[in-house]
Amino acid sequence: MKLYFILSVFILAAAFTKAENSISSVSMMYSDTASVCPVTGDPVAGEHIAFRYIDKELKFCNDGCVMAYKKEPAKYSEHLKCMPCNDDDANRELNTTHNGVKYYFCGKGCKGKFEKDPESYLEQFSKQN
Ligand SMILES: [Zn+2]
Ligand SMILES: [Zn+2]
Known part of the structure; x- marks a missing residue:
């Protein structure tokens, strides 16, 4: 302010x-x-x-x-993207922190996929505009 x-x-x-x-x-x-x-x-x-x-x-x-x-993107974002499935409606309760940044997922399957190889998902989205 x-x-x-x-x-x-x-x-x-x-x-x-x-x-x-x-x-x-x-x-x-x-x-x-x-x-x-x-x-x-x-x-x-x-x-x-x-x-x-x-x-x-x-x-x-x-x-x-x-x-x-x-620390808490969900607090400031209306839509939370689930990276593995590209869904805009991730669950606030299903999250993981990678390099100090919190990410959200639609389900446990997607969370597991991301946790196995976070860099490749982040790389994939860094190219989109
Ligand atoms: Zn500010
Ligand atoms: Zn998903």
């Missing part, structure tokens, strides 16, 4: 100090680059931390937000 406040003040100040015809270009640039941090829900523009979770490229305000997300 603090960052958002600082950002708003900065944008307001920038808008007021510039000629009227450039105000629209300032806000347009802002909306083009703005993305929302999944953890705090604050707009993330300019400096941010990027982290790819399965098939989604996410932007976070800072390391603290990324850490919180990695």
Whole structure:
């Protein structure tokens, strides 16, 4: 919230100090680059931390937000992908942690498949866009 406040003040100040015809270009640039941090829900523009979770490229305000997300993605995501079957409706109770990141599965079979070879599944999804 603090960052958002600082950002708003900065944008307001920038808008007021510039000629009227450039105000629209300032806000347009802002909306083009703005993305929302999944953890705090604050707009993330300019400096941010990027982290790819399965098939989604996410932007976070800072390391603290990324850490919180990695620990409990289910808290911040509507849809949880089960990697072995590509289902978007994984079970929150069926999860495993790989390299400090939690992943979810639709069933025990998928969980087992992933645990046998996590890298190949992550590799497969890292190519999707
Ligand atoms: Zn954040
Ligand atoms: Zn599955």
